[in-house]
Amino acid sequence: MKFFTFFVAFVLFPSLYFCKSANKSSTENNQSVVSQGEQLPSPGGVGxxxxxENGEIVSNHTNELPFFQKKSENPAELFRVYIASDSYQVRQIRSSDKIRRKPDPGGDELAKEEIKRFDLLNFVDDGFVAxxxxxxxxxxxxxxxxxxxPRMNDLAxxxxxxxxxxxxxHVSKDGLPLVTKFLISYQIRLYPHKSRDEIKQMLKKKK
Incomplete structure (x- = not known):
């Protein structure tokens, strides 16, 4: 009887708990995979x-911004940047074996703050920087x-x-740059955070 009690208390219950935890972990992992969406080819090409923006390896998938998902047709395009008042995201899509952007979280936050000043209307703009x-x-x-x-000079x-x-x-043996000319494509997203009356008041002050 004592052995049975020992078995239930110290063998069976822990085993059941382990199975439950494993199932929970498996479910969470599956949810994580689902949240990424269907995997897509790299927009910069095979390989x-x-x-x-943090220098972390990421994948291309259907839950990414459409701006990041689409295939790049220009071989000079190395980086894509999406800026909104609540988001600053970068994707390096080519030549990571030769050049990398150094993470700059402070600068990223400042860029978001700059965009916030123009959150007057629902608007998307883009541009290529050489x-x-x-x-x-x-x-x-x-x-x-x-x-x-970009159509708006301030956003440009x-x-x-x-x-x-x-x-x-620069990823090279001697530290000299292997890539010196490339394109960065930008997409800017504005949100209508101000009312019509607030916008009118702002325009009056500028006159």
Whole structure:
């Protein structure tokens, strides 16, 4: 009888608890997989590894922003950036074996704050920024819009300022940059956080 009590208390119950925990863990893992959505090919092409704004490897899937999901048709496009007042996200879609963006959480937060000032209406804008790096130092040398320019001048300035603050890690034996010219594509998202009356008052003050 004592053995049976011991078996129930110290063998059976822990085993049942372990099974329950394992099932719970399995369920959570499945939910995590589902939350990522269906896996998609890398937008930069076969074999290209994606990195986010924190320098972490991520995957392309159906729950990503459509801006990040779509296939890149321009081989010069290395980075994609999405900025809203509540979100700053980066995806490096090509050449991560040669160059990487250094994480800058503080700068990312400032970019979000800049966008917040323009949350007046429901609006999406985008643009391509052409980057030129010094062939010796790897530092920013030139920056200009390439073909697609944001429709709002203020947003264009924010994009240029954002791209200008980036620093890069050059993955080479001698530390010299292997990539010196590339494109960063931006998408800006504004939200209508102010009422019509508030917008009218702001416009009156500017006159």
């Amino acid at each position: 290209e590894i994606l990195f986010n 980057i030129g790096l010094n062939a010796t130092t790897g530092k920013l040398e030139t920056i200009a819009f390439d073909r697609r320019v 300035k924010i994009i240029q300022n954002d791209a200008s603050r980036w620093n890069y890690e």
